[in-house]
Amino acid sequence: MSRTASASRIASIQPSIFSVISELAGRHGAVNLGQGFPDFDGPDLLKEEVRKALAAGRNQYSPSAGVKELREAVVTHQERFYGLRWDPVKNVTVTCGATEGLFAAALALVDPGDEVVMFEPFYDSYVPAVDMAGGVCKFVPLRPPRVAGGSWWFDEAELAAAFGPRTRLVLLNSPHNPTGKVFSRAELEQVASLALKWGARVVSDEVYEHLVFAPARHVPISTLPGMAERTLTLGSAGKTFSFTGWKVGWATGPQDMRDALQSVHQFVTFATPAPFQLAAAVGLGLPDTWYAEFVADYRRRRDKLAAMLDGVGLKPHLTEGTYFVLADLSATGFADDAEFCRWLITDVGVASIPPSALYSEAHREAGRGTARFAFCKTDATLDAAAERLGRAGRIQGAREGRASG
Ligand code: PMP
Numbered sequence: 098m099s100r101t102a103s104a105s106r107i108a109s110i111q112p113s114i115f116s117v118i119s120e121l122a123g124r125h126g127a128v129n130l131g132q133g134f135p136d137f138d139g140p141d142l143l144k145e146e147v148r149k150a151l152a153a154g155r156n157q158y159s160p161s162a163g164v165k166e167l168r169e170a171v172v173t174h175q176e177r178f179y180g181l182r183w184d185p186v187k188n189v190t191v192t193c194g195a196t197e198g199l200f201a202a203a204l205a206l207v208d209p210g211d212e213v214v215m216f217e218p219f220y221d222s223y224v225p226a227v228d229m230a231g232g233v234c235k236f237v238p239l240r241p242p243r244v245a246g247g248s249w250w251f252d253e254a255e256l257a258a259a260f261g262p263r264t265r266l267v268l269l270n271s272p273h274n275p276t277g278k279v280f281s282r283a284e285l286e287q288v289a290s291l292a293l294k295w296g297a298r299v300v301s302d303e304v305y306e307h308l309v310f311a312p313a314r315h316v317p318i319s320t321l322p323g324m325a326e327r328t329l330t331l332g333s334a335g336k337t338f339s340f341t342g343w344k345v346g347w348a349t350g351p352q353d354m355r356d357a358l359q360s361v362h363q364f365v366t367f368a369t370p371a372p373f374q375l376a377a378a379v380g381l382g383l384p385d386t387w388y389a390e391f392v393a394d395y396r397r398r399r400d401k402l403a404a405m406l407d408g409v410g411l412k413p414h415l416t417e418g419t420y421f422v423l424a425d426l427s428a429t430g431f432a433d434d435a436e437f438c439r440w441l442i443t444d445v446g447v448a449s450i451p452p453s454a455l456y457s458e459a460h461r462e463a464g465r466g467t468a469r470f471a472f473c474k475t476d477a478t479l480d481a482a483a484e485r486l487g488r489a490g491r492i493q494g495a496r497e498g499r500a501s502g
């Protein structure tokens with residue numbers, strides 16, 4: 098008897114676009130503005146906390162829900178920034194990054210056949226997580242800004258049409274990867290009112306909560322009336338402290354949702370490496386001045402990348418939050434983002450992410466018109482990318498130039 102090794106539930110899963118692009122970038126020596134990881138370290142102070150924890154023997158399993166220090170720091174942080182009040186024992190689980198939080202939440206909160214509403218494009222792990230739980234994704238399109246410098250937007254009727262009696266969950270992401278959209282309070286109120294109407298719960302992925310550029314403001318959906326009782330919020334030390342490799346994330350929410358997540362978490366990873374949790378706890382307690390400098394520094398990088406893209410004819414959309422810029426490909430002559438991104442790596446030596454990979458098969462064409470560039474990079478890296486992109490005539494009408502040359 099012969100059987101395939103892999104289970105049928107993973108049949109449609111492809112290698113993550115972030116790994117594919119980083120591998121290709123490495124092979125071609127391209128400057129990597131693709132995968133979203135800083136190419137610099139976060140605060141020395143936090144690295145020192147890891148060393149201290151290692152030396153102090155904090156090297157065994159932490160409690161499955163996370164070390165007490167981090168659960169308390171998460172609670173204090175949610176109250177300090179958003180006025181949310183949680184109990185460190187009942188309402189918090191520390192996860193192995195937000196990726197584990199998303200996967201555990203899907204398995205914990207979705208039954209086979211349940212519908213899960215999400216905006217499209219979406220972060221890459223959302224669909225596999227829902228699929229593996231047996232859920233059915235209902236996509237709501239985010240549409241490009243109608244005016245230069247405007248926000249990505251959605252149609253209220255299309256949002257309402259995605260909900261129905263089988264809606265179990267909304268998977269929300271604000272600030273939003275890859276568009277850089279920060280959902281306004283009014284938009285979140287629309288989502289909240291539909292969740293309340295249909296009795297749906299919300300998982301809110303807020304890993305970029307501290308990467309929001311004024312006048313945009315981060316509003317956690319759990320701060321809206323009636324939503325704290327039905328929203329599980331995910332955070333991550335990877336983004337806020339520039340240590341993506343530490344894989345420390347957390348989930349906060351009402352006890353029924355948090356306990357459900359905890360049930361899955363205990364059998365996926367059981368716990369997250371203790372020394373990194375302890376350092377993240379110290380990070381969450383850093384003063385307001387640190388957070389203000391963090392976002393000011395990223396604002397400068399955002400503006401630098403946007404100006405550099407603009408200068409070579411890759412019109413940038415406004416990034417309200419996250420560390421990504423979507424650039425319009427119209428001037429390049431490329432109609433296919435994947436083809437453009439491959440060419441940019443091999444011929445120009447700069448890596449970016451093709452957003453069409455972050456759309457469902459049925460709607461992939463909607464994602465062909467932009468490429469996503471990351472600005473969580475040093476000035477030297479951004480300058481090297483600018484130098485390569487800027488070499489005369491490389492971008493404008495690139496496709497035709499290539500065809501005729
Ligand atoms: N959600 C979004 C929107 C992301 O961009 C990322 C990427 N890093 C994650 C979740 C995963 O976070 P972590 O690295 O903490 O697993």
Ligand code: GLN
Nearest residue numbers: 115116131132133134274
């Ligand atoms: N979140 C990162 C991005 O959007 C990638 C993380 C990963 O590769 N899993 O680029």
